[in-house]
Amino acid sequence: MPGVFLWYTEAMDTKQEKLRNLPKADVIMDLPILQPFLASAGRKTALEAVRKAVDEMRQDILSGDDPDIRPEAAAARASRILEKEDRPSLRPVINATGIILHTNLGRAQLNRQAAEKAAKIACSYSTLEYDPVKGARGSRHDHVGKLLAQVTGAEDAMVVNNNAAATLLCLVSLAYKKEVVVSRGELVEIGGSFRVPEIMEQGGTVLKEIGTTNKTHFADYERAIGPNTAALLKVHPSNYRVIGFTEDVPAEQLAELAHSKGLPLIYDLGSGLLHDLSSYGLDEPTAQKALAAGADVILFSGDKLLGGPQAGIIAGKKEYIEKMKKHPLARVVRVDKMTLAALEETLRIYRDPKESLRKIPVLDMVTRPAEELRETAQGFAAGLTAEGLKASVGIREDVARVGGGSAPMLDLKTWCVWIRPEEMSVDALQEKLRLWEMPIVARISEGELLLDMRTLSTGDLVAVRIALIDILGIRN
Numbered sequence: 001m002p003g004v005f006l007w008y009t010e011a012m013d014t015k016q017e018k019l020r021n022l023p024k025a026d027v028i029m030d031l032p033i034l035q036p037f038l039a040s041a042g043r044k045t046a047l048e049a050v051r052k053a054v055d056e057m058r059q060d061i062l063s064g065d066d067p068d069i070r071p072e073a074a075a076a077r078a079s080r081i082l083e084k085e086d087r088p089s090l091r092p093v094i095n096a097t098g099i100i101l102h103t104n105l106g107r108a109q110l111n112r113q114a115a116e117k118a119a120k121i122a123c124s125y126s127t128l129e130y131d132p133v134k135g136a137r138g139s140r141h142d143h144v145g146k147l148l149a150q151v152t153g154a155e156d157a158m159v160v161n162n163n164a165a166a167t168l169l170c171l172v173s174l175a176y177k178k179e180v181v182v183s184r185g186e187l188v189e190i191g192g193s194f195r196v197p198e199i200m201e202q203g204g205t206v207l208k209e210i211g212t213t214n215k216t217h218f219a220d221y222e223r224a225i226g227p228n229t230a231a232l233l234k235v236h237p238s239n240y241r242v243i244g245f246t247e248d249v250p251a252e253q254l255a256e257l258a259h260s261k262g263l264p265l266i267y268d269l270g271s272g273l274l275h276d277l278s279s280y281g282l283d284e285p286t287a288q289k290a291l292a293a294g295a296d297v298i299l300f301s302g303d304k305l306l307g308g309p310q311a312g313i314i315a316g317k318k319e320y321i322e323k324m325k326k327h328p329l330a331r332v333v334r335v336d337k338m339t340l341a342a343l344e345e346t347l348r349i350y351r352d353p354k355e356s357l358r359k360i361p362v363l364d365m366v367t368r369p370a371e372e373l374r375e376t377a378q379g380f381a382a383g384l385t386a387e388g389l390k391a392s393v394g395i396r397e398d399v400a401r402v403g404g405g406s407a408p409m410l411d412l413k414t415w416c417v418w419i420r421p422e423e424m425s426v427d428a429l430q431e432k433l434r435l436w437e438m439p440i441v442a443r444i445s446e447g448e449l450l451l452d453m454r455t456l457s458t459g460d461l462v463a464v465r466i467a468l469i470d471i472l473g474i475r476n
Helices: 002-020 025-029 032-041 043-062 071-086 112-122 142-152 163-174 196-202 218-224 251-260 287-292 318-326 337-350 353-359 361-367 370-387 426-434 458-472
Strands: 099-101 156-160 179-183 189-191 206-210 229-235 265-270 297-301 312-316 391-403 412-421 443-445 448-452
Touching: 002 043, 025 032, 025 043, 025 071, 032 043, 032 071, 043 071, 099 361, 112 337, 142 156, 142 287, 142 312, 142 337, 156 163, 156 318, 156 337, 163 196, 163 265, 163 297, 163 312, 163 318, 179 218, 196 206, 206 218, 218 251, 229 251, 251 265, 265 287, 287 297, 287 312, 312 318, 337 353, 353 361, 370 391, 370 412, 370 458, 391 448, 412 426, 412 458, 426 443, 426 448, 426 458
Parallel strands: 099 391, 179 206, 179 229, 229 265, 265 297
Antiparallel strands: 156 312, 297 312, 391 412, 412 448, 443 448
């Protein structure tokens, strides 16, 4: 026991000596490594980081570790703390998941022209609400209204900040304190626990459910229409499908019924597709077809299949759009100049259908041939193998998704590069990629990390290659 006591006493003496010898904050602050942070973050912020670094050292000592307590080591710790705290919260990410409209990763990528137009407008004064011809106040609705009408075939259109806002504005403008008839099978939840019935309730609308979850008949709509009915509402199930013993009423029949009763048909399309992509397996209603079917007002998102900025687009008959433009709520849900600039440029690209398939990133990813993806995967895998990474590398066929609550049943054939590290777990590799300077988000399947070629650009692949070489290392 005396030996144990002596060992314990010596250990305590060593620990106390280390605690006494922890470097002083002013000494650490004078070291060259921290001078750039003093200039950029300020002395107060840098000092807080230094104190935090010293406290970490103190906790390491108390827990029995043997940390490097030199001032230079403390300064290095403080600089890492400052770098982490100074890193922007919202920053670019490389999407290697194969989910094109990844809600958590910002949904649609903007076309570069659209992004540059938004940046240009953001950095200058603009004609947001000014008419230079008249030299008087203008309307922000005019910037994209004509373009939207042109590409959709609508009489008029307007833009709000998202599709939930579009639904709310439409209902409160056209059906306040009146009934709106909707199929029970179309009372969807649109994400983030926001539900169509709740939006209707907030809009002061009386919801009149008809039919059942799987079947709603034309006669159900006929019976539901009464003296207090303001509109019929059809909601496209863009984020789910009910299959099997099902039936719904086509928009053409609903429009005919609504118009025979002097009512409008409101059609919430959800995703906002402007091109017929059924030949690519994307069986979603287009805005043009919905209007041609007789819908009086259509609603859809700007940052899903349209491939633009976040927005809620309302298009249809001028008399209804004008009511919405004049409603007080329109000011609450209006969009800013950058959104309008990006959307205007996106819509201009749509005037040439062939160009839009190539230039709008979402459409390009959806329509990219699987054979092209296979060739890209082969080339990328061969390059990684040639580098001699400490990992097994190969390619395999897989399935990508549209995502963003669009085309839930569509499997897009894709090709992935798989990686199986030798000196770390696949979970550790995934984490290191996520924590990279530009986070790389991939997925794991069957014990392998998968990099899906459908959502990776040429520039992305260069960055991923550099990250993998640094993380995995190269065999000697």
